[in-house]
Amino acid sequence: CSCNLPLWFLLTLFVVRVITYLGAREKVYLVLLVIMTGVGAVSLHYLEYEKPVYVANICSGCFFFIMGYMLKTTQFSRIFFVIASILYLATLFFPSAVDMFPNKLLHGEYFLWLVGSIACCILFNNVFAFLKNGRLKIFAFVGRNSMLFYCFHWVILTIANLIKKLSAIEMSGQALFFYYLGSITVFFVIFFSVRHGITKRNVNG
Numbered sequence: 001c002s003c004n005l006p007l008w009f010l011l012t013l014f015v016v017r018v019i020t021y022l023g024a025r026e027k028v029y030l031v032l033l034v035i036m037t038g039v040g041a042v043s044l045h046y047l048e049y050e051k052p053v054y055v056a057n058i059c060s061g062c063f064f065f066i067m068g069y070m071l072k073t074t075q076f077s078r079i080f081f082v083i084a085s086i087l088y089l090a091t092l093f094f095p096s097a098v099d100m101f102p103n104k105l106l107h108g109e110y111f112l113w114l115v116g117s118i119a120c121c122i123l124f125n126n127v128f129a130f131l132k133n134g135r136l137k138i139f140a141f142v143g144r145n146s147m148l149f150y151c152f153h154w155v156i157l158t159i160a161n162l163i164k165k166l167s168a169i170e171m172s173g174q175a176l177f178f179y180y181l182g183s184i185t186v187f188f189v190i191f192f193s194v195r196h197g198i199t200k201r202n203v204n205g
Contacts (some may be wrong), residue, residue: 007151008101012054016061020069030066037062038114045103045110056103060114067118075122076129084122091116149188156187 023029041060049056074080096108096116105113142149160183164171171179 007154008054008057009150012057012061015054015058016065019058019062020066023066024069030070034063034066034070037066041103041114042110045098045105050102053102057100060098060100060103063114064117068121071118071122075125080122081126084119084126087115087119088123091119152187153184156184159183 019033020030023033037059041056041063044056044059071080075084091112094108094112096110096113097106098104098110098113099106157180160180164179
């Protein structure tokens with residue numbers, strides 16, 4: 001398929017945000033939603049549900065999004081940090097991974113993936129909240145432009161693949177990795193340089 005496959009996430013995110021907005025009117029609805037979508041995602045996995053594919057990833061997406069919404073302040077309490085740290089360390093001994101688009105388990109246990117992902121988010125949110133005064137600017141920059149990177153990286157890689165194919169240069173392993181990394185870096189350096197120049201010119205009149 002020549003389409004930008006990673007953009008499936010945008011439709012899922014839109015539906016998830018609408019569902020969360022409707023549920024946020026009453027806290028009890030959010031609790032019910034997070035339970036229903038969590039159970040739904042796990043059930044669809046074990047039932048080997050496949051199509052329409054968006055049903056399953058919307059369930060898991062709602063679970064993560066609503067959990068994040070509900071824990072946006074309480075996650076920074078000491079007890080949550082300790083519990084998340086223990087759970088995250090435990091999942092390192094029982095690693096689990098899921099391809100979220102088709103809701104397909106790659107290895108491990110599906111339920112551990114859900115729990116481990118939430119624990120990991122809480123743990124690193126706490127770490128970066130603690131380090132916020134001395135945060136690395138590169139992380140802040142990536143965070144502010146994350147959707148831009150997400151939407152364009154596939155286009156850049158497609159063009160890079162076309163150039164590689166036309167040049168008939170064989171690359172693999174580390175060489176291929178650095179070729180892709182270099183292509184993405186060059187594109188965004190040019191893009192942000194041009195954008196900065198346009199913004200500066202508009203400010204100066």
